[in-house]
Amino acid sequence: MRLSCISNFGYTFVMNIESLLKKKNIKVTTARVALLKLLEAASKPVCYEEIKGRIAMDKATFYRNMITFEEAGILNAFESHSKMRYFELGHTPHAHFVCTACNGVECIESIDVQLPGYEIGTIVIHGRCRSCVEAGV
């Protein structure tokens, strides 16, 4: 892989992405490495609109790779209101909060929903986030 792919995280980080992809039998491409670096650096789930300015690839490539990553268990996805799909690395199950005022998305680790007999995938809570409630927005 190219030197240009070395990130703030250093060479080790780049190697980890490569090994991860190889272990999952996913071809190592510059687009995929760029996406995983971006997702790793992001502290929140991201959607295409948010990051399209920071990636060079076509949106078809973005979405196709998100599907690839999702099927490989590398990331999980959910959709907010406004029909937008959000992606984040990892697949530890937890809920997400989507603010209808500021459109912010937060991971919610603190709640635990149980529904006997059901198999729960994603949980999305809509409402006004703490800072919007405090600010009276």
Added chain:
Amino acid sequence: MRLSCISNFGYTFVMNIESLLKKKNIKVTTARVALLKLLEAASKPVCYEEIKGRIAMDKATFYRNMITFEEAGILNAFESHSKMRYFELGHTPHAHFVCTACNGVECIESIDVQLPGYEIGTIVIHGRCRSCVEAGV
């Protein structure tokens, strides 16, 4: 309003819809009465696709009236995966389950999510519903 609007629920029911609309200062139209009758008869939230065969109006009228009802507090709405918007009478807050296998939508009254500082609107849980889990779908 027309006699043809008298429903299985009888005259009293029709009067209730009319009074409700009048109380909310919403003009009583045949489209609106038909929609409220259908929502009243439905035991689950409905989306446009599901009911378009049973209503005479254009989809623009359907959606515009749903917005009117929502703003008046007559119904609440949420969107499932697949970008579809569901509507149900009443606005008692409760969660909804959307099955990714059979696309069924269920009201979930049994869970109570608390997020101090946040203002919770709708909660949507995705996964496989009980009958799909049992059937191994």
Added chain:
DNA sequence: GTTTTAAATGCAACCAAGTTGCATTTGTTA
């Protein structure tokens, strides 16, 4: 009852997030 008026409706065009088909490019393996 008829007229008047603003609001509701139907229609067709539009919108936006995401998907798809296909020619071209790229990564891997031989």
Added chain:
DNA sequence: TAACAAATGCAACTTGGTTGCATTTAAAAC
């Protein structure tokens, strides 16, 4: 380095929902 399958870019497409505007309708004013 050659060969080939897989990934990519581009543009066209899909789909659930929205919008502009001419026409119709409900409700109030005569």
